[in-house]
Amino acid sequence: MSEQLQQRATSIIEILRRQPERGADLLIDFAQQYGADAQVEDDAIIAKLHWMLAEEESEKKQALQALEAITTEIVRKYNPKALQERQAKETALAEAAKKLISPNNVVLRAENIRKRYSNSNFTLELDHLELRLGEITGLVGENATGKTTLFRILSGDLAPDSGVLQFPLFAPRNKLFWPELKTKIAYVPQELPIWLGSLEENLRFEAALHGIKGEANQKAVAYIIQRLGLAAHLDKSWAELSGGYKLRFALAKALVWNAQLLIIDEPLAFLDVKTQLIVLNDLKNLASSLRHPIAIIVSSQHLHEIEAVADQMLFMRNGQLEHLGRTRDWGKERTVNVFEFSLPLAFAELSALLEGFPHLKLWNNGMSSFISTSLDVSGQELLQFLAKKQVSVSYFRDISRSVKTKFYEEYL
């Protein structure tokens, strides 16, 4: 094992010399896997940032040497037994933390919230909602259903006409003192405000303002910059950033400190697939963090991605909360199965093809086809049927237990 490790280290060093940025990324992964402790990963991240931000050749060389030194250090300090012990400890801690995060740790409770916009005649109504520590809540719905309005109310940005908003963890006696509350809530709106000054300074300022100071500030900012791939854009001004990077920076600003309630409006909209995964993973890790578990509510039109990480899902339509429940329970009481798939056939051909397959309805949204069946028909049977017909399936998904079915209720 140690020979393999040595070989990998050598290869990383070689890559570092040829392609420093890629080499540094590999080193960070390497440190995460084999580092004696979490500090090694932090050091690697900071060294990478030093390299990226260095302007003089000598500074770059120095940062590169630091990266190589870290690689060598990992191999030198490698101890399989200690590593195993560390991993086991982390797993045990994570398990313990899950138990510790009691379902009673309600961060936010909203009852009978109502907000009416007289100009547009739109009314938002929410009977009940609870956000708990350690949980991610996904909010989905069609456009203009009041998602942003709800988020603004929950974040204290907008006052509801009526209803009760409680923050049991922050304000146990239900006395809302917004100056204090707002220091615990991070809200990333859909329409991002303009950042003035250096982007890096904005991140450092946000972290410092929330008590992350000194070295911890440097590490936290370096980590989030590395995590969201922002280093190459630190020199730019806000106006020079693309929509995607603006969102990434806004997310970084919200994630760089330990908010206890994180409200994010459409975070995935402008992100590429890779960054979507990073953000979702980070949200998941943040929510169930050992030290600072937080409650997260996030809206998105990327239904499957959100479902993959959310503990509970909300579905809104026309300002009304239509469904609220645990993600795992979604579709438990369904009466039909629904499958989404793509075939290289016209809809008429597909209809003709599926005549022999027991189904209730077949419809198409222009991109994919959908088929509803009785509960005793499985997706595997559908795939086998299509295989028998020698039709190649380019996309298939069982959405029976997905919130996506709410968008096609008229067919069900």
Add this chain to the structure above:
Amino acid sequence: MKNIYKWVVPDFLRRWDRYLLERYPVVWHTGAHFVVFYALMGAVLLFGAGFLYPVHKDGTDWVVDPIKPIEFGEDNLYVYPLITVLTFSLLWVYRQFQAGFPFYQLKHTLVTLLIYAGCFWLLIGVTASAFRMGTIVKTAWFWMAPDDLTIIEESGIYPYGFMLLDRDTSLNIALDTLRFFQTREQAFKKRWLKEGEILNQRYKVYLVKLSYGSSSRTNLSDLSLPDLSGLSDLSYMIYRSDENYRSSRPDVPYLLNLSHQTNLKYRLYLSAYSALKAKENFKKIDALALQYGITNKQVILEKHPLIIIPSLPNQIEDAVRSVMHACQFLHEGVFLQHFFQIGRYLMPLVLLLFFSTFLVLRYIFQIVIVFYLINFLAIPGRDNILWSLIILPSIGLFMLFWLIAIKTKHRHFKIYINMVFLGIAWVLYGAVFLTSYDPASPDDYHFYGAQLIGLISACLVPHVQALPEEK
């Protein structure tokens, strides 16, 4: 842009910037480190420039630049640097305006106000006054050697502020002048001990109208003037501390203007007033006068034994007094005195900067129009004007309290903060520029009332800012 930044901001300051950003975000947000650095640098430069500024000049315009205490509006050598410093400070104000006030806690507001106060004190109290301090230090320490100063002092040439004016005839010039000087010398032996008092009054105009027994502009008892009632023929005296009456001014037209006299005899008398006593004394310091660039025009006296050029004693006096006063200013801590003097304007400036981050041009226009309508409709009168000075901030404060009570902020809540801003701006304007018209004198309760309202409002602002919006 980045290159300019690198050039303008030295390495150590960038390191400090980073240090404060990571550890003290509220302090960093105020930009105080930049202000301190550039203000101190500016102070050093201005001090140097003040030090190089010529305190004497051999010319017709002026000879010795009179040393004055550092005063708002009174002293151009303070006012011009002040205007320059405030112009540069606009960069800082603009930075603060752009950055806004992103805090929700009272402690952050208080720290910000405190730091702003320190910055303004530095800018107005130290940097702007550095030029004048340079001239004072140079005059006190380097302009005249102590020995030379002693020679001049011992020469007895101290017209010291009094000049006989009109109504004297050529027959009694000698007698009255002699009597005048005798009386005056005795009086000034006492007064000399109260030089500080003279300094304080030095730049105020005192016309003493002896023959009619009344003072025209000020309370004479404050001055403890010598008893000159025996000088029945002297109808006017002018206390030469009048700032307009310097050796730099052509004496005769000025005095004519004061006395409304055009009598040639009178002018002659003015030229000869101190000849009897002082002429011999001047000879003692001729060499020194030349050495220090004080023009010696005694040649004229060779032809006219009873006449001396009045500017000469004035120049001598200015020279001596400038040195002595500069020494005394330093001894008295003119710097600190100046600080206390500007202290009264510190709070309005701090509040204006604090509220400027909430300024919205549209609201300012609206408020100004409404305010002028109110004033236009109001019954004219001093009290009304005074009350109108704090009506704006009062309404603004009331509305901020109202928002806190209903726990919701209007979308246009900044209009209330803008009202407080405008109120304080108006009061400060009145205090600085309209003191002669009484309103908003720094001593009146409206001036301090508006500040108090501003301070309370500033403390409420972060709370109001954190409230959810109505729409």
